[in-house]
Amino acid sequence: MTHDSPCRPKKISVTPQVTNEVEACGLNEAWQAIVTGKKLARTEALEHGTEAVMERARGALATIERALRAHPATGQAGRQVRFLAGVYNGSDYPFDLTALRALDTELANACLDHLNYDRLGTREVHHHLAGGDRELHGWMKRCRVEPALRLDGRQAEAFAKLEGGSGHHRDELLREAVHLLLDKYRKSSSGQKP
Numbered sequence: 001m002t003h004d005s006p007c008r009p010k011k012i013s014v015t016p017q018v019t020n021e022v023e024a025c026g027l028n029e030a031w032q033a034i035v036t037g038k039k040l041a042r043t044e045a046l047e048h049g050t051e052a053v054m055e056r057a058r059g060a061l062a063t064i065e066r067a068l069r070a071h072p073a074t075g076q077a078g079r080q081v082r083f084l085a086g087v088y089n090g091s092d093y094p095f096d097l098t099a100l101r102a103l104d105t106e107l108a109n110a111c112l113d114h115l116n117y118d119r120l121g122t123r124e125v126h127h128h129l130a131g132g133d134r135e136l137h138g139w140m141k142r143c144r145v146e147p148a149l150r151l152d153g154r155q156a157e158a159f160a161k162l163e164g165g166s167g168h169h170r171d172e173l174l175r176e177a178v179h180l181l182l183d184k185y186r187k188s189s190s191g192q193k194p
Contacts, residue, residue: 019038044141053113053117053120054120056116056117057128058128059110060111060117061125061128061129063106064080064084065130067080068081068108068139073103076104079100080107081096083099084125084139085136087118088124088136092143092147094148101157
């Protein structure tokens, strides 16, 4: 009975299958890195690319901050603050990316450069601002950026059933509900019975 030595690996045969030239090149680079122990050129490029993204983001955020401080009451400032709030917490402060169209080119590019950095998930936006979280919330307050209204789980479920059963679109149902609610409170504040 023969035993394989622990230092002596069994021979393994692998036949990779790739579906295109890009996968073939990637597989070849990976194999070369395994055999030679050298870092992949693509990995080095990604590391360098990340550094470049971070550098552009620093400049971009400085551009946004300068603009907010220099022109705090403009429409562009409001859009930039809503953008920063969306990056800060997109579920509470959803941001419509088409709003970037109304920014001048330098500011729109600054927002995109910062967004490119933010996708890396390295650090939250308020940690990069000179005034931190306090300054971001100050801008949000000044520009009246409020968290989005939401239904709780039970309300959302009931609303979905109502939409399906009524034959009306949810936007139409929501407008009707808001109209009824506003009408009710207008009447009660004027002393009328609802």
